[in-house]
Amino acid sequence: MPELPEVETIRRDLLSRAVGRTFSHIRVLPGAERIVQWPSPAEFCRGLPGRRIEDVSRRGKYLLLQLSDGRCLIIHLRMTGAILHRDKGAPEDSYLRICLSLDDSSELRYTDLRKMGSMWLVEEPESIVGKLGPDALEGLTWQTLRSLTDGRSAPIKAVLMDQQALAGLGNIYSEEALFRVGIDPRRPAKSLAGDDLKRLGKAIREVLLEAMGHRGSSFRDYLDAEGREGQHQWHVKVYRRTGEPCYNCGTPIERIKLSGRSTHFCPRCQR
Ligand SMILES: [Zn+2]
The missing domain is CATH 1.10.8.50 (Helicase, Ruva Protein; domain 3)
Incomplete structure (x- = not known):
C-alpha cells in the first residue's frame, strides 16, 4: 500500500508532468464508478474539462490537485491504486479505471487492481483531509x-x-x-x-x-x-x-x- 514516500514521489512526478496542463476529457470505465466519491461520476466527468492543474500538494497519503476554478481534485490510492502519466497512444495499462486526458495529448491514467481507491472533486478540501493529524514529514516534532x-x-x-x-x-x-x-x-x-x-x-x-x-x-x-x-x-x-x-x-x-x-x-x- 502506498505510504507517504510513494505518494510524495508521485506528487513530485506530477509537479513536472501535469502542473500547467488542462483537463480535456474524463472517462470513468464501467465498474469503476464507486472510486468517484464526490460528486456523481457524471458530474465528475463534466466538472474537470477546461480546468487547469495549478499545483499538486499532499496531506499524509492524500494527493491534492489544485484546479484553476478553485476546486480541488483529491486522490487516495488505498491498496493498489496508481497514477500513470502516459502519451495518449501508449498501450493500454492493466486495471485502467479512470482516464483523465490532458490538453497536451497525454493522459493521467488511474489504475487500480482492487478498485479501493477514492477520488473527490470538492471546493473545500478540509471536508476530506481536515481530520488528518500532522503530516509525518512536514509537521513532525x-x-x-x-x-x-x-x-x-x-x-x-x-x-x-x-x-x-x-x-x-x-x-x-x-x-x-x-x-x-x-x-x-x-x-x-x-x-x-x-x-x-x-x-x-x-x-x-x-x-x-x-x-x-x-x-x-x-x-x-x-x-x-x-x-x-x-x-x-x-x-x-x-x-x-x-x-x-x-x-x-x-x-x-x-x-x-x-x-x-x-x-x-x-x-x-x-x-
Ligand atoms: Zn536484532
Whole structure:
C-alpha cells in the first residue's frame, strides 16, 4: 500500500508532468464508478474539462490537485491504486479505471487492481483531509509525538499508523522507524520517554527521506507516475523479513499480529 514516500514521489512526478496542463476529457470505465466519491461520476466527468492543474500538494497519503476554478481534485490510492502519466497512444495499462486526458495529448491514467481507491472533486478540501493529524514529514516534532502518545495505552505502532494522530505512515515505515530506534512495536505509547520520542521523531524522518531517495517501495503493486517500480524494498531492515537474520544482531526477525496488522520486529534489538 502506498505510504507517504510513494505518494510524495508521485506528487513530485506530477509537479513536472501535469502542473500547467488542462483537463480535456474524463472517462470513468464501467465498474469503476464507486472510486468517484464526490460528486456523481457524471458530474465528475463534466466538472474537470477546461480546468487547469495549478499545483499538486499532499496531506499524509492524500494527493491534492489544485484546479484553476478553485476546486480541488483529491486522490487516495488505498491498496493498489496508481497514477500513470502516459502519451495518449501508449498501450493500454492493466486495471485502467479512470482516464483523465490532458490538453497536451497525454493522459493521467488511474489504475487500480482492487478498485479501493477514492477520488473527490470538492471546493473545500478540509471536508476530506481536515481530520488528518500532522503530516509525518512536514509537521513532525517530538512535542507533536509527545501529545500523540500522552495517556495512550495503545501500542506505539498503532498510534504511529493512526492517520488522525499522524498522517502518512503505514506498516512499512512505522516498522522501519521503530526498528531504527530499538523500540518494541507493542510498547504502550504512553511508556515512551522524552528521549525515546526525540529519537523516534528523527528516525521517522530519516526512513521517509531514505525511502523517497529510492522513489518508494514496490513490494507488490506500487508504481510511480512514470510506471516504474520504487527501489526501497531492497533496503528495508524488518518489514516482511520474517525469519531472516536481524542486520544488527543476527536474531531471526519475528512476525506477530498487532492491532490486526502483521508486524515485523527484532525481539532482541527492540525493547
Ligand atoms: Zn536484532
